[in-house]
Amino acid sequence: MGCGMTQSGGYLDGIAPDGLMGLGPGKISVPSFLAKAGFIQDSFSLCFDEEDSGKIYFGDQGPHAQQSTPFLTSNGNYTTYIVGVDGCCIGGSCLKQTRFKALIDSGTSFTFLPEDVYEKTANEFHRQVNSTISTFEGYPWKYCYKSSSQDSPKIPSMKLLFAMNNSFMIHNPVFMVYGIQGLTGFCLAVQPADGDIGIIGLNFMTGYRMVFDRENLNLGWSRSKCEDEIIWAPGNPSGSANPLPTNQEQRIPGQHAVSPAVAGRAPLRPSAAPPSTRRASHLMQWLLPLLVLFVSPTL
Template sequence: MKIPILPSWRNSFGFLHYANVSVGTPTLSFLVALDTGSDLFWLPCDCMAGSCVTALQTSSSIIDLSIYSPSNSSTSKNVSCDSTLCRQTQCPSANSNCPYNVSYLSSNTSSTGIFVEDILHLITDDDQQKAVDTPITFGCGQNQTGIFLEGAAPNGLFGLGIEDISVPSTLARNGLASNSFALCFGRDGVGRISFGNNGSSDQRETPFNIRQSHPTYNISITQITVGQNSSELEFSAIFDSGTSFTSLRDPAYTFISESFNSQIQEKRHTSDPQMPFEYCYYLSANQTSYVIPDVNLTMKGEDRYFLNDPTVIVSTEDGAVLYCLGLHKSDVNIDIIGQNFMTGYRIVFDRERMVLGWKDSNCYNDQTSNNLPISPSQPPVVSPAHPVDP
């Protein structure tokens, strides 16, 4: 597979995909990270000192970020402890505000606050593009820690997971969309999110393998092929758009990495603990492309998932330009297919049929996409948003 060398993004959004969403009355817009690996939708809200990001510095300007406050929205309602959506056991009384505290896999990363209800403003994806308003319960994030203060999801997290509190669960429960949605990740970094999208008859599919405890979009992989090398490896992995780069345990990590390395022509960069990836290769000053082996995952059901671009361009402190295999060795007991392995596909999370679907797409002529654009950015290289088991 020949990979062209494209300009990299230089703003600090943690190499995730984002959408502008509008909440409240009057409406405020928030640039939220799209996360299929967690359920809670939260926004920075009535923040304690130093616990929210209020602005981002880019190379040319400062971007001010909205901070939500229930008292400033006429449609805001607090969620009490006796609500069916409040599952906390630490409530002082039934009428108290329902608290939440979610910790994520990234070190010392969490969001803490109270649940509130307000209006989420969406737009239909038909020719009329009508406004659709729906009440939604989300987290008023009064205190964020870890990488949420360092560039990843600085303005909120859009929980797209399976459980009742998530955004797609709410839209389906309110009768606004079928219980399915699609994320499209264009190769140029632009994409689409579409609620109620059930995919197409010609997409490839694999069934979800849902755990009873803390259910996620878990699928089963039965074989890995890297160029001329193939291995019958069976394991489960979570499709998680809230994790920047794919993270696998052995033996899958070693098989992919060593098979990839054995078929590369460029000189390998010396392993450096400061580098986010283990397998990186030098690019010459005038090089416009590089050749890598095809990487395929065979899913349960025998459909193949071809990785459109498993590499990432990285610059070193001494000015060298490298391309790296965008794969981490998992240091926790979980395998994650991160956002970088979703590039070039419309990924359908069909929660009615309980299948994951995928189809090649550039996200521009996708007939079923709506008006919520999403785009990635880099560096820093982080993997933030899969929550730990409660």
């Protein structure tokens, strides 16, 4: 765990991460320390809203109605957060032979699929979309399309299938491209992975409360707008002599209780850069979110 201190280059435009936090299954990660001390259940959740903000709740095991799927081992050990995806659906078409394993990584801004799964998924998306294919300089995606603020492009839905009839609907699989005149197009924000394990990144998690239940070795998810709500009441699961303070104990005498910290986007400085540079800067705001939650495979 560390804090950002000296920032330079593109970070000066307001996209610098505040720091890195180890959230992996390893013994030295933040959740592991808290659970071992008896402060929380061995679980935590993340949620991300449409405004590029989010929250983290340590000890949260999610609502009873959430969907879930088990974590898978890597070389016989639970060293990172890997799940098995049974298939992909685009619109009403569920594609054959699209089963794969995926790393759940909030530190990766966008999603990567194994190359064979990517080709089938992207081709079906392209077949169903009703816009003209295009390219946008500085953007890494292959399947991009022209659009405008006056158009209503038909963007097909995307869904991942899991065991026990669980499914994960992607709220927004595309990245909108803006220019001087407003919306100019959009891209399918998915790329091919280098190996046979995909990465479910931050863009697919938006709109969900993602629960990393390390105690029961499950990944859970449910719809969430990341609004202020009591998701988990601090307890003392192991009978530790150091329970978390109650709400009353957290109050400062004579003042109001402090509400949870919420990640936000740093204000952007005015820029006189040309449109192409501003588009690249807008993309970088996604590629390097203000709050980087790094899920380390070794921590």
